[in-house]
Amino acid sequence: MNWQAQLIAADEDFAGAPLLRQEFRLDEGHGAVTRATLSLTAHGIVEAWLNGQRVSNDLLTPGWSSYEWRLRYATYDVTEQLADTCVLGLALGNGWFRGRLGWSGRGAFYGDELGAFAQLEIAFEDGTTQTVTTDESWSAGPSDVLVNDLYDGETIDAGLRDDAWLKPGFGADGWVGVHVLDLDTASLEPYIGPPVSAWNELPVQKMWTTESGKTLVDFGQNLVGWVRARVHGPAGSEVTLRHAEVLEDGELGTRPLRSALATDRFILSGGEDTFEPTFTFHGFRYAEVSGWPGELRPEDLTAVAIGSELERTGTFRTSDPMLNQFHENVVWGMRGNFVDVPTDCPQRDERLGWTGDIAAFAPTAAFLFNVDPFLSDWLRNVALEQAHHDGIIAYVVPDVLKYLDLPGSFPETESTAIWSDAGVWVPWALYQAYGDERILENQFESMVSHVRRVRSLLSPNGLWDTGFQFGDWLDPDAPPEDPIKAKADFGVVATACAYRSAAILAEAAQLLAREAEHAEFVELAADLRSAFNEHYVDGGRVFSDCTTVYALAIVFGLLDTVDEEAAGTRLAELVAESGYRISTGFAGTPFITDALTQTGHLEDAYRLLLQRECPSWLYPVTMGATTVWERWDSMLPDGSINPGEMTSFNHYALGAVADWMHRVVGGIAPLAPGYSRVLIAPQPGGGLTEAETALDTPHGRVTVRWIVAGDELTVDVDVPAGMEGVLRLPGQHDRALTTGHVSITVPIHPLVGEGR
Ligand code: BGC
Numbered sequence: 001m002n003w004q005a006q007l008i009a010a011d012e013d014f015a016g017a018p019l020l021r022q023e024f025r026l027d028e029g030h031g032a033v034t035r036a037t038l039s040l041t042a043h044g045i046v047e048a049w050l051n052g053q054r055v056s057n058d059l060l061t062p063g064w065s066s067y068e069w070r071l072r073y074a075t076y077d078v079t080e081q082l083a084d085t086c087v088l089g090l091a092l093g094n095g096w097f098r099g100r101l102g103w104s105g106r107g108a109f110y111g112d113e114l115g116a117f118a119q120l121e122i123a124f125e126d127g128t129t130q131t132v133t134t135d136e137s138w139s140a141g142p143s144d145v146l147v148n149d150l151y152d153g154e155t156i157d158a159g160l161r162d163d164a165w166l167k168p169g170f171g172a173d174g175w176v177g178v179h180v181l182d183l184d185t186a187s188l189e190p191y192i193g194p195p196v197s198a199w200n201e202l203p204v205q206k207m208w209t210t211e212s213g214k215t216l217v218d219f220g221q222n223l224v225g226w227v228r229a230r231v232h233g234p235a236g237s238e239v240t241l242r243h244a245e246v247l248e249d250g251e252l253g254t255r256p257l258r259s260a261l262a263t264d265r266f267i268l269s270g271g272e273d274t275f276e277p278t279f280t281f282h283g284f285r286y287a288e289v290s291g292w293p294g295e296l297r298p299e300d301l302t303a304v305a306i307g308s309e310l311e312r313t314g315t316f317r318t319s320d321p322m323l324n325q326f327h328e329n330v331v332w333g334m335r336g337n338f339v340d341v342p343t344d345c346p347q348r349d350e351r352l353g354w355t356g357d358i359a360a361f362a363p364t365a366a367f368l369f370n371v372d373p374f375l376s377d378w379l380r381n382v383a384l385e386q387a388h389h390d391g392i393i394a395y396v397v398p399d400v401l402k403y404l405d406l407p408g409s410f411p412e413t414e415s416t417a418i419w420s421d422a423g424v425w426v427p428w429a430l431y432q433a434y435g436d437e438r439i440l441e442n443q444f445e446s447m448v449s450h451v452r453r454v455r456s457l458l459s460p461n462g463l464w465d466t467g468f469q470f471g472d473w474l475d476p477d478a479p480p481e482d483p484i485k486a487k488a489d490f491g492v493v494a495t496a497c498a499y500r501s502a503a504i505l506a507e508a509a510q511l512l513a514r515e516a517e518h519a520e521f522v523e524l525a526a527d528l529r530s531a532f533n534e535h536y537v538d539g540g541r542v543f544s545d546c547t548t549v550y551a552l553a554i555v556f557g558l559l560d561t562v563d564e565e566a567a568g569t570r571l572a573e574l575v576a577e578s579g580y581r582i583s584t585g586f587a588g589t590p591f592i593t594d595a596l597t598q599t600g601h602l603e604d605a606y607r608l609l610l611q612r613e614c615p616s617w618l619y620p621v622t623m624g625a626t627t628v629w630e631r632w633d634s635m636l637p638d639g640s641i642n643p644g645e646m647t648s649f650n651h652y653a654l655g656a657v658a659d660w661m662h663r664v665v666g667g668i669a670p671l672a673p674g675y676s677r678v679l680i681a682p683q684p685g686g687g688l689t690e691a692e693t694a695l696d697t698p699h700g701r702v703t704v705r706w707i708v709a710g711d712e713l714t715v716d717v718d719v720p721a722g723m724e725g726v727l728r729l730p731g732q733h734d735r736a737l738t739t740g741h742v743s744i745t746v747p748i749h750p751l752v753g754e755g756r
Pocket of ligand 1: 345350470646
């Protein structure tokens with residue numbers, strides 16, 4: 001791009017929500033306009049209007065990237081919105097750039113002035129172009145927004161609204177000039193990922209007065225976004241909305257939000273007002289409404305769900321309504337945490353791009369939605385942060401922890417297993433799902449420097465057994481206040497993960513014909529594997545003898561055949577000993593059902609999956625959950641909120657088992673990356689009698705339906721034209737699959753169909 005625009009800031013801050021405007025006339029004598037394109041970005045978040053009309057439905061533009069090195073701009077076709085005299089108006093908010101980030105209570109980590117940057121290029125019939133840009137000739141004024149922060153909420157005063165600023169000839173008191181801020185235009189990049197927008201609206205399901213006299217509304221779904229309110233009341237009166245994901249003792253349960261206020265205030269104009277706080281977002285299912293003039297009716301409030309625009313690709317449904325609800329919870333949790341950055345949670349004073357969470361969840365995400373652009377965009381931030389930090393992939397990306405200055409809370413950032421492995425596991429998950437080698441090419445340097453960094457941290461005995469690790473974070477047996485105290489040995493987890501990353505990287509290097517690196521990482525993987533076996537494995541027992549270490553050793557391929565079988569038996573034993581309640585944290589959870597399946601313990605995997613007692617995947621469903629929780633027991637069986645200071649009700653990581661559900665229950669797995677060849681291998685069990693799973697692969701739609709009736713299994717498969725694959729049914733020889741519909745009935749062990 002040939003940038004002529006300048007980054008401009010209002011001469012007065014106007015409560016962190018200034019408006020900026022410019023009026024101009026279309027150049028004459030060049031014929032009709034053939035195309036007009038607006039490129040837009042900001043320090044902060046920006047919304048744009050041309051001649052009174054929003055230029056797009058995008059929200060929170062330009063999202064959150066590693067601003068130090070990369071600021072994305074959006075591009076809009078505004079040809080239809082031009083007039084002879086035009087007004088271009090921009091509204092700024094604090095967003096991630098200047099708002100609060102993290103739990104230190106502070107913000108403004110990237111800078112303390114908000115700025116807007118816009119370049120409008122108007123092409124005429126005769127080939128000439130008129131360019132209108134943000135520069136010193138713009139003017140700035142106040143908006144109706146008095147307070148705005150992503151965590152704390154927004155205050156809007158409808159009495160201050162006046163659309164005149166978007167019309168020609170506007171000249172109001174109180175408007176001031178602007179000044180130019182420094183911006184390195186080399187840091188400007190187009191979005192790779194999709195914009196954020198509103199994708200759903202939910203009506204009030206229930207409304208009531210609590211014992212303490214508060215008015216509460218329930219939208220029936222834990223979601224991410226805000227409440228749009230339509231209200232008519234005395235000028236200057238104020239309506240307040242507080243948000244929370246859960247109730248406690250019949251009142252709004254706000255403790256899990258920690259310092260995030262999640263409070264919107266609407267000041268009425270005296271007329272018919274609509275409020276929509278687009279410079280904030282909340283994770284909530286309930287809202288407490290106070291100050292409402294007159295009677296509040298359900299239709300006055302609507303919950304608006306926002307998120308990155310993602311195309312839904314995968315669906316899953318079975319005969320078990322609870323399992324279906326769990327799957328829905330996985331989907332909702334993902335939508336709410338894919339708001340430009342893949343975050344841990346959307347509600348408390350955190351909402352950060354925790355790398356370990358997406359390392360666990362990426363394969364599930366890549367089945368449910370097309371996340372190739374979204375995660376490719378984020379991976380670019382990963383690579384940039386890492387390139388400026390000795391090859392270390394930080395705990396969060398964009399890395400704001402480096403600014404938080406939290407003595408004692410974390411050791412200095414260093415590579416850690418799973419979290420830093422996101423740099424290898426996420427691109428690999430994308431490659432498996434979409435088959436596009438470019439993601440490996442683009443991330444190759446980042447992948448290599450991560451694995452080399454890890455190699456530099458190994459002990460002389462070849463293990464990764466020193467330094468800080470999150471390990472099997474949130475093991476259900478760890479005390480609520482100490483989620484790092486897992487049963488699994490840190491070294492076992494870290495060395496296993498190092499092996500997985502080295503092995504993946506060796507394969508990626510081979511695919512990309514990077515021979516030297518291929519040899520380098522084949523050797524490293526082999527060394528890690530033998531060190532692991534030498535120090536941690538004894539006759540099929542893996543050191544620290546708990547479910548997570550077996551799950552990782554089996555699924556990552558760390559064990560020789562005999563040991564693997566013994567490890568599978570031991571894993572099944574431990575799973576039975578725990579009463580089929582879950583016993584794994586972030587590290588083991590994505591892999592435990594695969595480890596059981598792979599070693600011949602499918603029914604144990606099903607018992608674990610379908611367990612309803614706490615802790616388990618379905619326990620939250622029995623408690624009315626509509627998203628996946630951070631902790632297995634974020635809400636305790638007595639309905640109280642877990643006392644740990646870290647208790648979200650919308651965390652996707654533990655939902656990573658859905659990947660196994662899609663492949664093993666549903667039966668759709670890639671046989672080659674991107675499903676150019678597909679493996680249809682449903683393995684019915686757990687008493688499920690039916691399942692239907694579908695996936696829009698890059699090669700077309702695959703559908704698998706199965707029904708167990710008596711001692712027969714009937715499977716219907718649809719495979720798109722040009723796709724080949726294998727149909728593998730229990731107790732049967734593999735069958736070749738080609739285009740079209742196949743329906744097949746085979747005998748099955750009678751026990752499989754009983755129950756649900
Ligand atoms: C986050 C996590 C994250 C973890 C690591 C938490 O506060 O919510 O999901 O991965 O910290 O320490």
